[in-house]
Amino acid sequence: MRALRLLGMGWYFQFKMISRSAFEGIGQVIWPLFFATVAFFVFRAGDSPRTLLYASLGAAVMGMWSATSTTAGAAMQRERWFGTLELLVATPPHFSLILLPVTLGMATIGLYCMAATLLWGRFLFGIHVSIVHPFLFGLSILGTVISFGALGFLFAVCFVRFRAAWALGNLFEYPVWLIGGFLVPLALFPDWVHPISWVLAPTWGMNAIRESALGGSPVNDLAVCLGLGVAYVAIGVLVTERVLRAARVSGALSLT
Amino acid sequence: MAVVEAQDLHRTYKTHTGTIRRRVKEIEAVRGVSFGIEKGELFGLLGPNGAGKTTTIKMLITLLIPTSGTGRVLGYDVVKDAREVRKRIGYVFGGERGVYERLSGYDNLRYFAELYGVPGRVQKQRIEELLELVGLKGREQERAEGYSRGMKQRLHVARGLLHDPEVLFLDEPTLGLDPVGARELRATIASLTDAGKTILLTTHYMFEADALCDRIAVIARGKILAEGTPRDLKRGVTQGSIVEVEVYGVADETIESVRGLDGVLAVSVEERDQAQVLVVQTKADVELTHAILSHLNGANVGRISRREPTLEDAYVALVTEE
Numbered sequence: 391m392r393a394l395r396l397l398g399m400g401w402y403f404q405f406k407m408i409s410r411s412a413f414e415g416i417g418q419v420i421w422p423l424f425f426a427t428v429a430f431f432v433f434r435a436g437d438s439p440r441t442l443l444y445a446s447l448g449a450a451v452m453g454m455w456s457a458t459s460t461t462a463g464a465a466m467q468r469e470r471w472f473g474t475l476e477l478l479v480a481t482p483p484h485f486s487l488i489l490l491p492v493t494l495g496m497a498t499i500g501l502y503c504m505a506a507t508l509l510w511g512r513f514l515f516g517i518h519v520s521i522v523h524p525f526l527f528g529l530s531i532l533g534t535v536i537s538f539g540a541l542g543f544l545f546a547v548c549f550v551r552f553r554a555a556w557a558l559g560n561l562f563e564y565p566v567w568l569i570g571g572f573l574v575p576l577a578l579f580p581d582w583v584h585p586i587s588w589v590l591a592p593t594w595g596m597n598a599i600r601e602s603a604l605g606g607s608p609v610n611d612l613a614v615c616l617g618l619g620v621a622y623v624a625i626g627v628l629v630t631e632r633v634l635r636a637a638r639v640s641g642a643l644s645l646t
Numbered sequence: 647m648a649v650v651e652a653q654d655l656h657r658t659y660k661t662h663t664g665t666i667r668r669r670v671k672e673i674e675a676v677r678g679v680s681f682g683i684e685k686g687e688l689f690g691l692l693g694p695n696g697a698g699k700t701t702t703i704k705m706l707i708t709l710l711i712p713t714s715g716t717g718r719v720l721g722y723d724v725v726k727d728a729r730e731v732r733k734r735i736g737y738v739f740g741g742e743r744g745v746y747e748r749l750s751g752y753d754n755l756r757y758f759a760e761l762y763g764v765p766g767r768v769q770k771q772r773i774e775e776l777l778e779l780v781g782l783k784g785r786e787q788e789r790a791e792g793y794s795r796g797m798k799q800r801l802h803v804a805r806g807l808l809h810d811p812e813v814l815f816l817d818e819p820t821l822g823l824d825p826v827g828a829r830e831l832r833a834t835i836a837s838l839t840d841a842g843k844t845i846l847l848t849t850h851y852m853f854e855a856d857a858l859c860d861r862i863a864v865i866a867r868g869k870i871l872a873e874g875t876p877r878d879l880k881r882g883v884t885q886g887s888i889v890e891v892e893v894y895g896v897a898d899e900t901i902e903s904v905r906g907l908d909g910v911l912a913v914s915v916e917e918r919d920q921a922q923v924l925v926v927q928t929k930a931d932v933e934l935t936h937a938i939l940s941h942l943n944g945a946n947v948g949r950i951s952r953r954e955p956t957l958e959d960a961y962v963a964l965v966t967e968e
Contacts, residue, residue, distance in 0.1 A: 392763065399760040403746075403753060410748040473743025476709050477805075481761040482732040488761065638711045641659055644704075 393487055400491030401498070408461075408495055422453030422503040423510050429573060430515045440604070443519055446511040447603055448572040451596050453503030454538060455570070459563045461496040462542035466549035475550070476643050485634055486543070486627045489550075493542035497535045504531055522605035526612075530602045533612045534595030537619030541591055544622045551633045551642055566592055591618040647721065648682030649813055649844045650689070650706060655679045655715035657701050657868075675701040677868035678715070683846060683861075688839045690859035691848040694965050698868040699848035700739075703817050706846070707737050719813055733763075736806035736814045740821025742798050747791035751782055751801050754790055755808060762809035776804040780834060796827035803834060814838065816847045820854060832858060852958040866965040880957045886911060888955050889935055891924040892948030903941045909934055912963035921948060927955060927963050 426449040433445035469475040469492075478488050511517040521527045545562070568574060569583055570592040576584065587593045594615035598608035637643050657676040663669050676698040683689040691699050704710040706717045708728040717724040719731045746754050752773065759769045777783045780800035790798065799819065806814060816835065820828040835858055839845060849855050855862050856876045863873040872879060896915070904924065905913045909932035916923045924942075928934050935950065 395766075396760055399757070403749065403757045406753070407746060407748045472746060473739075473741075474746060476704075477737070477744055477758070478761070480707055480709055480732055480737050481758070482729050482763065483761060635711070638709060641710055643709055 393483075396483060396487050397491050397494075400488060401494050404465075404492045404495030405498055408499060419502075419506070421456055422450065422507045425449045425452045425456075426507040426510045427514075430511060430517070432573075434515070442511075442515070442517045443604070444600065445573060446508060446517050446519060447600050448596065449511075450504040450507035451534065451570075451592065451599060452567050452572050453507055454497070454500030454534065455566055455572070455592055456563055457499045457503055458493070458497045458538040458542045459545070459566065460560055461499070462493050462545045462549070465492045465496060466546050479634065479637075479643055484627070484630070485550075486547075486623075486630045489546050489630070490539070490543050490623065490626075493546050494536070494539035496542055497539035500535050500538060501531065519603065521603050523602045523608070526602040526608050527599065530595065530598035530608050530612050530615075533616050533619075534592070534599060537591035537595055537615045537622070540619035540622040540626075544626045547626045547630050547633050551637045551640075566590060569593070570596055572596055589618065591615045591622070594618065648718075649685050649687075649720055650683040650846055651716075651718040652682075652702065652706065653680050653716045653718075655702060655705055655717060656713045657698075657705060657710060658713045675868055676705070676712075679865065679868070679870055680715075681863050681870065681873060683844055685844055686839065686842050687860045688835075688845045688847060688858055690855035690862040691846065691865055692850065692852065692855045692862050692961065693848075693865035694850055697850075697865045697965070699850075699865055700817055701868075702865070703737075703815050703846065703848055707735055707815050708732055733809075734812050736809070736811035738802045738806040738814065738816050738819050740799065740818035740823075742795050742822075744802060745790045745793075745798050747789065749790060750787050751777075751790050751793065751797075752786040754801060755786075755804055758805050759808050764809055772808065772810075773804075776807055779807075779837075780804045781830065796823050796831075799823060799827070799831060800834075803831070807838075812844060814843050814845045816845060818848055818850070820849070820851070828854075852961045856957055864961060864964045871964045876957060879960050886928055886930045886932075886955060888953050888959055889926045889928060889938060890949075890951045890953070891926070891938060891942070892918075892921050892950070893924055893942060894921055894946040894948065896922055896924060896942065896945045900941060900945065904938055907934060907937055907941070912959075912966050914962050914966055925959070925962070927959055 426446065429445040429449035430442065433441050469478065479485060508519050512519065569579065569587040570590055571587065576587055594611045598611035598615055601608035601611060655676055656678055659673045659675055661671050661673060663671055679698065679702050691702060693699050701710065705712045706719060706724055708724050708731050711725055720734050722730040724731050749757070755773045755776065756769065759773065764772060777786050780803050782797060782800055782804065785797065790801065793801065803819065820831050823831060832854065835845065847858060859876065861873065861875055862879060864871045901913055901915060904910065904926060909929045911927040911929060914925045916925060926934065926938055935952065939947065
């Protein structure tokens with residue numbers, strides 16, 4: 391119960407902080423619109439409403455992923471700059487209970503990305519997104535946000551030990567767009583890419599969102615997406631203590 | 647049993663030099679520090695910048711793992727029982743960092759109250775009491791980014807006390823504060839010992855340690871050079887005297903030659919406006935004024951004075967001797 395309260399309150403304060411940053415906020419507002427515009431122009435050549443809807447949803451998840459992958463590293467870097475990382479480590483809870491709400495807070499921004507992209511497509515490009523299973527669509531988005539937050543958490547654990555690892559967040563941003571099948575179907579990629587995409591929750595989250603919107607069955611995709619999210623958290627929790635110990639040995643916690 | 651115990655603590659940092667041929671260099675920040683702090687005591691760790699004060703405190707609050715030696719707080723080992731230690735201690739450091747600028751002072755305290763497991767039903771009252779104690783009442787709903795350095799420092803103190811810890815670690819808490827703010831903070835610290843808290847305070851201000859601490863350990867170059875009550879430390883240097891010579895443009899070699907004079911205990915140089923003041927601590931019953939002046943050939947000499955040593959001179963003598 392106490393852990394749940396800590397997660398909830400941690401998320402609340404982290405989300406409050408993120409939403410108050412004008413400069414960070416501008417990026418989060420503009421990126422998804424930019425992604426959506428590019429995707430719409432590219433796919434409009436296909437002249438199929440279904441293709442455009444496919445692109446619209448893909449662009450939305452691109453924004454969600456970017457909001458999480460790039461900011462997970464930035465979140466740890468921000469704690470270092472503020473001088474709060476050491477204060478957080480010096481508190482009694484397991485560090486994963488402190489870190490997870492940070493990345494979940496970031497991933498929550500992804501909800502805006504989804505809404506902004508769909509509205510942008512609707513009013514600027516005339517793409518009407520008719521959702522076949524609205525409830526499952528909502529669940530799929532929620533599950534995807536949670537699993538993105540979990541993957542961001544796994545990244546952030548590494549960022550605690552290695553200061554410069556925030557750059558990895560940027561490194562992961564574009565490849566996942568591709569191998570997560572956000573804009574291009576996975577079937578177009580070589581076979582060796584498929585196993586990599588299967589261990590990425592964004593792949594399954596994307597599938598679940600598309601299936602629920604276009605009338606398929608998203609349940610299996612959503613289950614795998616959430617299962618991978620749980621696995622990321624479990625791995626993160628297991629390695630957190632080890633990573634923290636390494637940071638305490640090297641003295642990396644106080645570095646900015 | 648001491649509430650805080652440090653036994654032969656060592657801490658080495660590894661740094662890298664070079665780009666292509668990277669070499670690992672080891673720096674010994676703390677070299678065998680031992681002390682004990684009794685319940686309700688305010689213990690000062692006094693030393694210049696880079697002496698190893700912060701490294702020592704960070705080992706005791708579980709943020710750094712000692713290279714060797716042991717640290718215990720309330721009987722718990724700082725490495726093996728880190729979580730138990732963290733529950734029972736508060737940590738406050740000086741400067742403006744360590745605050746979530748985009749949150750209000752109140753939200754900063756609420757967040758850390760959650761992290762320290764302060765029950766929801768008592769959080770509000772506890773935060774109100776602490777805001778009153780540190781003088782931030784009425785400003786708590788403002789974003790911390792608008793706070794002055796002094797206000798942020800007081801917010802730090804409130805944060806460190808949220809869970810009513812038995813032991814407080816204060817790392818240069820008055821750093822950068824104006825004289826009035828520093829005095830108010832010292833009064834707050836004094837009131838905490840009255841409330842029975844055990845405190846480890848690090849500072850490089852002699853007068854601060856003298857005014858607040860029951861006992862002081864002087865640390866320099868990673869080693870404790872002297873330990874005792876402020877009175878003990880003063881007694882150690884009451885023999886001898888201080889010769890102060892105002893000079894304009896004294897060379898390092900000249901200072902070294904004065905330091906080498908027979909009967910000289912320590913030499914330091916203070917910058918005052920455009921002049922430098924050579925502070926020479928000599929042994930008792932030794933008259934060295936003429937000898938010092940004879941070593942200052944070529945330098946413009948101003949006022950010369952002789953006085954009894956103070957606690958600050960004792961500190962300077964300890965931290966400057968090789």
